Amino acid sequence: MPSSLDSALFAALGLRAKDLALLEPDLERWDASALTPAQWNARFLPHYFGTYPPALLHRDFDAALHNLHLARGTKRSIIAPRGAAKSTWKTLAYPLRCALEGWEPYVAILSDCSTQANNQLRHIRLELETNQRLASVYRTACAPGAEWNESKLRLKNGAVIEAFGTGKKIRGHRNRSARPSLIIFDDVQSNADIRSAELRQHAWDWATRDVLPAGDERTNYLAVGSALHRESVAVRLGQLAGWTGRTYRAVLSWPERADLWDEFERHATNLADANKLETARAFYERNKAEMDRGAEVYWPDRFPIVELMLKRAEVGATAFESEYQGVPGVPEGAEWPAEYFDRTDFFFDSWPADLVFKIQSLDPSKGTSEKSDYQAHVLLGLSQFGTLFADCELRRESGWVERAIDIAAAWRPEELIAEVNNTMGLFTPAAEQVLRERHAQGRPVALKYTETIVSRPKPVRIRALNDYLRRGQLRVKNTPGGRLLAEQLRDFPHGAHDDGPDALATAVLRMQELVT
CATH class of the missing domain: 3.30.420.240 (Nucleotidyltransferase; domain 5)
Structure with a gap:
């Protein structure tokens, strides 16, 4: 039966005891295909999904990905905080399952460089080669096929997963006669890429002129990323006709006592204090009730408000807004601060x-x-x-x-x-x-x-x-x-x-x- 961690995970997702029965070790192939994404992830990838109860956005991921392979021509872009497990859900678990089930004949994973894209594929390959839970159910599909290298995996069932770095040619690629049936954009731009208007335009031209035409009317497109800039690919894709864009924020409601958090940040960034983080945490513990008042965060079990505010003190308010709040960043060296344009009456x-x-x-x-x-x-x-x-x-x-x-x-x-x-x-x-x-x-x-x-x-x-x-x-x-x-x-x-x-x-x- 599932571990206590798995049980806690399912309870948090609102699943019932009869749902847990699906997760017996002798799970049959047809039973596996009936699982929701959250159930499948917990059963086959507990080392990724068993540590913390899910965040609210993970429930959305579960609903959005369930039977997505049956809804062809879907186009979705998700902006979510760093550390939100968005890549684990959408660039590891989901394409892995789609290939094993044979739902998607050709999956293309795109990242900001070939090294990063290949690294995403390496995690999938590791599961295919070493995960005994997968091997016990997907006995044939887990075996290496004719192509099994750092940038391309061809499973025994014929499904292909291929990795591409930003700017690499994808248009014209086929798995036999099939164009890419699932294309995943995963952080296809780095911080360095978005500082230059020319590089931003180059990435957008590649996305719209090479990647999108690589599919056909039945191709599903998923984009996940951070709001590094208003002209970043993930942000702009969500604004296109036919696309659905969704932004998730780490801090849903800010604490009421901004004065105490200002003092907390002063402690956390005090260069004269060799133990500044300990000092800041001690200040928080003394004032926890007041400092927590009004605060609401997206994943309290993983990132309580104090951890997010420490991250904000570490990276700065502007970077925190773009990386964790989904507010497109202001270019480095911009003439005017973002708050000039973020006024409610602007x-x-x-x-x-x-x-x-x-x-x-x-x-x-x-x-x-x-x-x-x-x-x-x-x-x-x-x-x-x-x-x-x-x-x-x-x-x-x-x-x-x-x-x-x-x-x-x-x-x-x-x-x-x-x-x-x-x-x-x-x-x-x-x-x-x-x-x-x-x-x-x-x-x-x-x-x-x-x-x-x-x-x-x-x-x-x-x-x-x-x-x-x-x-x-x-x-x-x-x-x-x-x-x-x-x-x-x-x-x-x-x-x-x-x-x-x-x-x-x-x-x-x-x-x-x-x-x-």
């Missing part, structure tokens, strides 16, 4: 009625390809209380002058200001032509427009936004363009694009000239 839905001044700016670009700069159209309003409200359209199209005038016709700004450094004098003639055409069509637009040739370096201009952000006096409209503007502000000065912040700064500087 985004707004409707323009306020008390705007006393409106202006529009245009940062043009003649490119229309994916790699071109955006044409940035910024709408900026000043409220009677001094708060700036902004929206933005970021486009790549040929008719940018026409678009600017269409926006102005609806926005009705006091002025449209266009940066013309790279337009070769084309803006004014083009604008005049469009306005004449509108008038002839019976759609006149009353518009004052001004050209500006900027001489100050772009970073200097954009830093004109600093005081407004610091004081919480800049709000952005909750539109696709507004959200992209906010992302570019977060990433400045190391983002792939800064057209939105540049156009916003142009509007702010011109507004300052006109209203003062």
Whole structure:
């Protein structure tokens, strides 16, 4: 019968005594296939799953993976804390079982480098070669097949599990006639990979142009990872049409006594104290009742609040947010701290009625390809209380002058200001032509427009936004363009694009000239 640890695990999962009967040592092959993922994991991989009762997210994993092989074409992305056993569930136990049962003829496991991907496969291979529980039930499948190496396993039942590092070619791979039937993205980017906009784009291009087309309409895709950056693959996959994205946080509810936890962190990081961790823990034990008040964590048996707060003190608040809270990280060296953009009132839905001044700016670009700069159209309003409200359209199209005038016709700004450094004098003639055409069509637009040739370096201009952000006096409209503007502000000065912040700064500087 199952051990007491197994019994505790099943009790925590709400299973009954008759469920435990399925786990007798003489378990038959057909009985094994009927087990839920949690039951199967506890029976065959107790060394991975028998130490702690499951977290709430593991119950979700159990439900989501149960009979997933029957629901073809599923696409799911999970952002979960470090140490949450997400890889153990989804990159070890699940593909191992799928191959043994013959549910998935070809499983592809993807990690940030070939070494890491092969290491994931090595854990699966070790179970196939040494796990007597598996061998007693899956007698044929556990035996090595024709291919049995560090990057590819072909089981005797014909199932294949293959490992790939990020950037490696997967499109075109087959197991006989079968394309990959299960593709698992497991932390396909490292911290180093997400610091560069070019590397982030390279990983995304690989994921969307090589990996996703490698499957077919029946392929199941699973992605697991941490929110290292808003443009990380795991985050962006969950935002795609047809995908389901879910984020799990380590701290579900923060403790009420932030003052005591601040003191705890000071103890934990006191370089003058050779026993700083012991000092911090002693402080916690003395104040445990007060410090625990209000706290709720995702896996209390494995990571109580004190352990998570020690980790937060160790890695820093920003890293903790991305690695444990699922909040995409701010790039190293970003101009402004994340809290400027995480205010609950940073985004707004409707323009306020008390705007006393409106202006529009245009940062043009003649490119229309994916790699071109955006044409940035910024709408900026000043409220009677001094708060700036902004929206933005970021486009790549040929008719940018026409678009600017269409926006102005609806926005009705006091002025449209266009940066013309790279337009070769084309803006004014083009604008005049469009306005004449509108008038002839019976759609006149009353518009004052001004050209500006900027001489100050772009970073200097954009830093004109600093005081407004610091004081919480800049709000952005909750539109696709507004959200992209906010992302570019977060990433400045190391983002792939800064057209939105540049156009916003142009509007702010011109507004300052006109209203003062």
